[in-house]
Amino acid sequence: MIAVDRGRYTCVLADDGPGASAVTAMRARELGRKSVVVGDRVGLVGDTSGTAGALARIVRIAERTSVLRRTADDDETTAEGKLERVVVANADQLVIVSALADPPPRTGFVDRCLVAAYDADVEPLLCLTKADLAGPEQVLGYYAELELPYVLVRPDSDLDGLRDLLAGRVSVLVGHSGVGKSTLVNRLVPDAARAVGRVSAIGRGRHTSTSAVALRLPPRPGTDADPGWIVDTPGVRSFGLAHVSAASVLHGFPDLVEGTVGCPANCQHTADEADCALDAWVAAGRADPRRLASYRRLLASRAGDADPREADRGPGAPPAA
Structure with a gap:
């Protein structure tokens, strides 16, 4: 399933190659309340010709190999519990698009995306755009211990390196508005015609997708190799982690995990924990203090003790308004 709009689902048949006709479908009643999202592999019955006016029915949703989720805010809940939004199903890779300038990089937001990727068992890839405006050293230094794969993108770059990393995979692109994600999508898929916005004078992008x-x-x-698929997502101001347990948040910071071995039982790893071993771990030079600070900001944001916009800030980022 490649798109959804007002109760109509756009699908392409698995055996069809590039240029295949899109099939419009609706949910069958027997699916009940099961959600159908972009990336789902579904079973269709009815008219699958793709001709104008044809309408098939989705009668089955295949088991998902991965589910990438987010909440709008860290503490967003309903009477039934945590309010989750499935971003995409069956993705192999999360491409975190971050500008190096205009707007400045927000490593806190990247950290959130990494937590979501590891929780969904999806491989992360850092895509740094606007590399003609600023160097990547500060951002790459921040993630040095993670050996996080990355690619630099300039307006005049040929994107071959990025295409190599996308080949044969279903990759989800996510990023703050204004980082150049839609421009990147249009370069990768010239027929996509995704709307391109602008960056305001205060460094905030206007939502386009x-x-x-x-x-x-x-x-x-x-x-003849499979070039892969990309999933373009709407620009987001926050990537809430209410659906991720506090223990799973830690796994988004693999450079800190070993440092928790010396913590007492039930340690929450917050700044208020006097015996948390992470402080000594950082003091001994085993991890970047900025990484510990980011981890604790995420924990505080999930608990409702901090503004999630502040938790998204990175080195040199302007304060949240």
């Missing part, structure tokens, strides 16, 4: 959509990457000349 309004719904998630899966796009098949064009075949690469001289090869």
